Amino acid sequence: MSDNAQPVLLDYLTKRYGELKLRLARVLRNADLAGDALQDTWLRLQSQEDEGAAIQSPRAYLMRMAANAAVDIQRRHGQSLPHEDVSALLDLADPAPGPMQVVEARSDLGVLVRLLNQLPQRQREVIVLVRWEGMPQKEVARKLGVSLRTVEMDLKRAHDYLDVRMLHAKK
Secondary structure (H helix, E strand, O other), rough: OOOOOHHHHHHHHHOOOHHHHHHHHHHHOOHHHHHHHHHHHHHHHHHHOOOOOOOOOOOHHHHHHHHHHHHHHHHOOOOOOOOOHHHHHHOOOOOOOOOHHHHHHHHHHHHHHHHHHHHHHHHHHHHHHHOOOOOOOOHHHHHHOOOOHHHHHHHHHHHHHHHHHHHHHHO
């Protein structure tokens, strides 16, 4: 593990425990075993030494660790998982986008930024404040000194403009 991997993995496990447990429980078909496996994963992470390897996907890494922990727990209890379950655990897909999806997303983002720059200034401000910054429309109206109806119309026009142009850009 790299110098910063352990805290990142522990943080990820803490913040996404429910999601990880649900996913693991589906594969194992046993929520208790999934919880125990994640607990063992936490303990292993706490006691691991720095191994120097970089972690590409915390989720995939943790799921693999938890899958191995589940197999170990079953062995300790004199039980074994059916071959299909072990295969399913080992084949847990990495949800991280591949290189092609990353390139595509960057290209789409470049097109979106170019199109945003073509919008009238107020429409651009409205869509950025509402969609990217998550500001409520009423607050945007106050900030820009316009009515709520104006913000709604600017947002609709910006969406319509971007929808059509993004669709054409993908062709």
